[in-house]
């Protein structure tokens with residue numbers, strides 16, 4: 001009888017080398033890297049599908065959306081973005097980004113230019129290390145500057161349905177932009193779009209295929225127990241509603257919920273959590289594709305940065321870094337020494353757990369459209385295109401402007417992923433992999449390949465189908481799962 005209970009309580013599988021809680025981009029990339037090196041894991045995700053947390057749409061390959069961050073951070077963002085784009089090429093939308101500074105703003109073009117030149121040199125050095133790193137086009141085309149005279153000349157040219165060159169992208173965009181409001185010059189940079197539905201689909205298909213990962217979706221982890229001092233063959237017990245899983249190494253990749261498991265372990269981890277949203281709109285068909293448009297501005301003020309991200313089939317996603325659009329009153333909360341898992345207020349918690357009221361979707365999306373209209377007057381005809389893409393993320397420490405978080409190892413055989421940008425996921429996964437090796441959890445494995453053959457074995461048509469299914473299942477237009485620029 002006792003043996004029977006033991007069997008139904010503990011997982012039938014013996015002991016997993018690694019247990020990962022949270023199937024966001026960090027958790028799935030960790031599981032994929034472990035699989036690539038032949039290390040078994042069990043991955044728990046409480047939602048129906050993976051990569052279902054806060055959204056991402058921009059591959060920050062150079063940090064050009066953040067004029068205040070250091071050159072070192074821009075370089076790291078570029079390096080990490082290239083690594084992730086190489087891992088998930090089917091999720092990358094190769095359209096450029098227009099960077100502009102409104103006349104009302106403090107940023108000066110000369111500072112941006114200096115930084116861009118350093119980024120070009122850095123990009124060249126990455127290509128010199130490995131020619132496969134050339135995923136942002138030729139280094140000399142990484143950015144292009146446009147003066148007022150250049151823009152006036154381009155407005156006279158016809159639109160190009162499928163632009164290929166920087167000038168063609170700029171020609172299409174500038175017809176719609178009130179550039180009298182902008183400081184001159186403006187810049188077109190090769191920072192691409194990044195499709196979360198496609199990344200999620202490819203990761204889920206690959207994890208279902210590999211025998212090295214036991215993917216458990218719809219599975220909420222309720223408790224963890226540290227048994228490192230109990231002289232057992234394993235170090236941690238991970239409890240779900242009806243089963244306990246035994247693992248040697250524990251990875252907490254719960255995103256903004258990571259603090260909940262620190263509380264069980266009485267660990268102190270100073271961090272912030274932030275709730276943000278981006279809005280889905282539909283605009284009239286225009287004659288040619290446009291780049292992503294960035295109008296810089298001071299975060300949290302009524303002039304906060306405006307970001308218009310083009311998707312397939314005339315859908316556009318909008319971020320506006322004002323308290324009325326992307327940011328929220330009480331949307332940034334700090335952990336306390338005795339309360340490691342900070343809580344949002346009732347209004348935000350309601351959105352996170354039950355979704356949005358239709359009246360809030362309409363009100364905020366319309367405010368977002370209005371923000372864009374300041375710079376793109378014709379955008380006033382845009383309408384609500386679907387529910388917002390939203391979510392909460394963690395920010396380690398106490399600086400809400402931090403852009404690169406990585407991983408911490410607060411105690412032996414325990415890793416906490418603290419990524420701020422999705423692009424840091426592979427760096428974190430590789431550090432966890434090293435730690436698993438260094439602690440002797442598994443003996444050294446040999447895999448010097450930079451590519452992930454498991455991911456590469458997933459056919460494009462399967463990614464297309466599942467990405468579309470994920471968008472639909474989550475209530476978004478199917479078009480959001482497609483790329484603007486079809487990959488050859």
Ligand SMILES: Cc1cc2nc3c(=O)[nH]c(=O)nc-3n(C[C@H](O)[C@H](O)[C@H](O)COP(=O)(O)OP(=O)(O)OC[C@H]3O[C@@H](n4cnc5c(N)ncnc54)[C@H](O)[C@@H]3O)c2cc1C
Nearest residue numbers: 022024025026046053054056057058221254255420421422
């Ligand atoms: C509006 C917005 C826009 C953004 N845009 C970009 C962008 O353009 N580019 C970019 O690089 N980054 C962007 N980010 C940041 C990016 O979304 C995050 O860095 C990234 O999603 C974090 O991934 P993660 O895996 O650490 O966490 P998450 O994605 O939050 O994953 C954590 C997972 O853990 C699961 N989980 C939690 N608790 C449990 C439990 N008890 N049991 C089982 N599962 C559990 C959750 O369901 C979730 O799926 C944006 C963030 C926001 C909010």
